[in-house]
Amino acid sequence: MVLTSNERRAFFRQQCREALAAHIYDRLGLVVAPSDVRLQPSVGDKYAWSVTESKKSLLQSNLSSGSVGLYRSICDELGRSLEAVTPQTLQVAQLKRDHLPREESGSARTDEEGNGSFTAKIRELECANNNMKNELDRTSIHLQESLGENRTLHTRIRQLQDELDSNLSRATQLEDELVRVSGGITKAMQVLQEYDAHEGGMLHGGRQREYCDSIDSMVLAPIRHEVS
Known part of the structure; x- marks a missing residue:
């Protein structure tokens, strides 16, 4: 039996609704009749749809007016890029995505945190990414x-090197000056020694004359007195 276009669309729509209802129950433990499943649920429905950026178009139509292609795409992406979450979880994910302060983060943690939810995984990766960014x-x-400290240290090293070079240059100058002064002192000592030797000879000759004069006065004085 060949289905008409409307019958075919109704068949895949019902199949899609049943798949969505089963997914809501698996993820959240929430019983929703297939006929009551919506792609844009209200807050009172107690469930919401989390979808990746590339598949947002799947939620832009109503199930009642969708195409066969839409129903098939929803079934294919269900649990992969499209999943049921609580409204609180979706709100937290949106706040994190928009970099807004997250309020009451503790109450927003639900069962999908540990059941393989890609929304929870994305939030976990975003948190890890933020931590890595902060650490970076x-x-x-x-x-x-x-x-900055390294540049300061290199500057100080250059200053010390300049001071060392200056001190080495000054030490060389002082060493040259010391050699010159030492040479002058040596020459002065030689001159003094020669002078002392010369003065000593003159002093020795004077003492000999004084001795001779003393002998003359002691020996010849009586003779001169007698002669006179």
Whole structure:
């Protein structure tokens, strides 16, 4: 039996509704009749749909007016890029995605956190990514501080090297001056020694004359007195 276009569309729509209802029960333990399943549920429905960016178009139509292609795509992506979550979980995911402060994060944790939910996995990866970004920022700041300290250290090393070169140059000058002064002192000592030797000879000759004069006065004085 060949189905008409409307019959074929109704068949796949019902199949899609049943798949969505079964998925809601598997994920949230919530019983929803296939005829009551919506792609844009209200807050009172106690479930919501989380979908990846690339598959957002799946939720832009109503099930009642969808096409066969839409129904097939929903069934194919169910549990992969489309899944049922609680409204609180969806709100938390949206707040995280928009980088807004998350309120009452503890109450937003639901059963899909540990049942393989890709929404929870995305939130976990986003949290890990934020932690890595924060760590990267801290590492970058530390690196900049280290580079600043390194530049300061290199500047200080150059200053010390310049001071060392200056001190070495001054030490060389002082060494040359010391050699010159030592040479002058040596020459002065030689001159003094020669002078002392010369003065000593003159002093020795004077003493000999004084001795001779003393002998003359002691020996010849009586003779001169007698002669006179």
